[in-house]
Amino acid sequence: QSVVNRIAAGEVIQRPANAIKEMIENSIDAGATTIQVSVKNGGIKMLLIQDNGSGISKEDLPIVCERFTTSKLKSFDDLSSINTYGFRGEALASISHIAHVTITSRTKNDKCAYKASYSDGKLVSTQKSSGPPEPKPCAGNRGTQIQVEDLFYNMVTRRNALKNPADEYHRIVDVVSKYAVHNTGIGFTLKKFGESVVDVRTLPDSSDIENIGAVFGQAIAKELLCVSCENTKLGMKMNGYITNPNYSVKKFQFLLFINHRLVDSTSLRKAIDTVYSAYLPKNTHPFIYMSLEIAPLNVDVNVHPTKHEVHFLHEALIVETIQKSIEDKLLGCNE
Ligand code: ADP
Ligand code: MG
Numbered sequence: 001q002s003v004v005n006r007i008a009a010g011e012v013i014q015r016p017a018n019a020i021k022e023m024i025e026n027s028i029d030a031g032a033t034t035i036q037v038s039v040k041n042g043g044i045k046m047l048l049i050q051d052n053g054s055g056i057s058k059e060d061l062p063i064v065c066e067r068f069t070t071s072k073l074k075s076f077d078d079l080s081s082i083n084t085y086g087f088r089g090e091a092l093a094s095i096s097h098i099a100h101v102t103i104t105s106r107t108k109n110d111k112c113a114y115k116a117s118y119s120d121g122k123l124v125s126t127q128k129s130s131g132p133p134e135p136k137p138c139a140g141n142r143g144t145q146i147q148v149e150d151l152f153y154n155m156v157t158r159r160n161a162l163k164n165p166a167d168e169y170h171r172i173v174d175v176v177s178k179y180a181v182h183n184t185g186i187g188f189t190l191k192k193f194g195e196s197v198v199d200v201r202t203l204p205d206s207s208d209i210e211n212i213g214a215v216f217g218q219a220i221a222k223e224l225l226c227v228s229c230e231n232t233k234l235g236m237k238m239n240g241y242i243t244n245p246n247y248s249v250k251k252f253q254f255l256l257f258i259n260h261r262l263v264d265s266t267s268l269r270k271a272i273d274t275v276y277s278a279y280l281p282k283n284t285h286p287f288i289y290m291s292l293e294i295a296p297l298n299v300d301v302n303v304h305p306t307k308h309e310v311h312f313l314h315e316a317l318i319v320e321t322i323q324k325s326i327e328d329k330l331l332g333c334n335e
Contacts, residue, residue, distance in 0.1 A: 002097075002120055005067075009094035010158055016043025016151055017171035019099075021262065022091035023146055024179050027051035028260075029072065032143065033186055033204045040193040042165030043172055044151050048193065052143035055107035058114045061135040064103065065096040065118040093121050098158075099151045105144040113140025176200050178255045178262055181211040181289060209241060212289060216253070220287050223247040225333065227290075229325035234314045235298055238322055240290035245276070245330045248284035255289040259296060263310040271323040279330060294318070 013019050020037060027035045030053025040046035056064055063069050070089030095101055096118040106113035114135035117124050125133040152159035162168055173190065180188035180202040190200035202211045213221030224241040231237075243249070254269055256262070276286045298313035312318065 005097050005120065006154060009097035010152070010155055012090055012094040013098060013151075014158075015162060015171065016047055016168050017175050019043070019047055019091075019095050019148055019151065020049070020172050021175050021179075022095070023047070023049045023148075024176070025261070026091070027053055027144070028179075028183060028186065030054045030144065035186055035188050037172070037176055037188070037190045038193040039169065039172060039190075042162070042168030043148075044159070044162050044165055044168060045149065046193060047148040047151075048145070050143065050145040052141065055110070055142055055144055056103065056105040057107050058110065058135050061103065061105065061114055061116045062123045062133075065092045065101060065121050065123075067093040067121060069093070095148055096121050098155060099153065100149040102147040102149075103144065104138065104140050104147075106140050106142050108142055112137045114138065115140075173199055175262070177215045178257075180215055181208060181255060182257050182260070182262075182291065184208050184211065208289070212241065216287065220247075220249070224287075225329055227325055227329050229321055231318070231321050234318055234321070235295035236314075236318050236321070237293045238290060238325070240288065242272075242288050242290075242326060242329065243286045244333055245279035246333075247286075248276075248280040249287055250284060252285035253287040256292065257290070258292045258294055258299060258310055258312070260291075262308065264308040265310055265315075265319075267315060267319050268322065271319045272326060275323055275327050275330065279334075290322075292322075 013022070016039065020043065024035060024037075027049065030051060032051035032053035034052050036050045038048045060071070068089040092101070097120050101118040102115065103118070104113050104115045115138045116135040123133045123135075152162065169192070176188060176190040177200050180186075180200055184207060185204060186202075187204035188200055188202045189198050191198045200215055202214050206214065209221060209224060212224065220243065223243045225244050226240075227242055228239045229237075252269065252273060254264070254272070256265060256268065258265075272288055273285060280286070294312050299310065
């Protein structure tokens with residue numbers, strides 16, 4: 001059974017960056033206004049995330065890593081929107097099957113924090129304690145700290161596949177950068193554990209365009225145009241920033257959020273690149289940040305959680321609508 005769980009968990013969490021994404025989403029869901037991430041050895045040795053959100057109560061700590069444990073399914077109606085991103089209540093469970101997880105958390109009602117360690121979904125005793133495992137009182141601020149150590153310690157092939165910590169760190173920087181831009185109202189930091197240099201930093205009160213400047217550089221931020229479009233019939237609304245037609249980057253930077261989840265859409269990516277190809281030098285691309293809201297029922301529920309690729313109802317029409325709004329914007333610039 002535990003091998004089956006482990007394999008299933010390895011499907012959900014394939015590398016440190018997936019685990020970070022899940023934990024960032026949890027911190028956002030918990031209403032955090034600061035999220036601090038630090039990692040050791042590309043996250044393979046350790047991922048540490050600290051937020052100032054609602055915290056997890058002492059009573060809930062023993063079960064948060066059990067499969068299908070979620071505090072977010074409030075009513076049956078929620079199912080449609082919750083299913084959108086699959087596997088609700090599976091992230092922490094999965095992580096605890098393939099790594100050593102320690103959670104320290106304090107809610108606003110508690111006088112101190114509580115600390116708990118997990119293995120294979122279950123609470124385990126920490127060193128030197130006798131009796132059944134239980135969360136241990138300790139010092140700590142309001143919010144939650146989750147430490148994930150030795151990812152895939154029990155899956156040799158998986159672990160060996162993560163042989164390049166620099167590459168894994170790069171993927172973490174990518175995920176944190178994108179969430180940091182999108183989530184105005186939350187200050188993010190990312191750094192390597194034990195180092196003082198911060199690789200990503202945003203402030204809780206800066207705008208999305210200020211976030212782009214802070215994370216991707218002022219050089220890009222000052223080239224941005226604002227775009228938006230809406231189609232109530234299709235149940236969609238888009239807001240974003242795109243680089244002007246006289247500016248380009250080597251690698252297509254596409255920050256796409258659908259209903260505040262980081263995703264990718266090949267059809268949208270291609271449609272946008274096509275519009276720009278009329279303006280940009282060969283083999284160069286735009287920088288695009290786009291927040292798309294689509295009625296949750298219209299987003300494909302069958303997409304595997306690790307595949308960022310997403311499909312949605314009326315995809316061709318929606319892509320066309322967005323493409324048109326970008327085309328118009330670029331045309332307007334060159335007039
Ligand atoms: P889900 O997010 O789908 O509910 P997870 O496995 O990601 O499932 O998390 C399980 C539960 O643990 C959440 O529903 C939430 O109650 C709790 N939780 C996880 N991370 C945090 C956090 N940073 N702050 C507060 N609660 C958290
Ligand atoms: Mg979650």
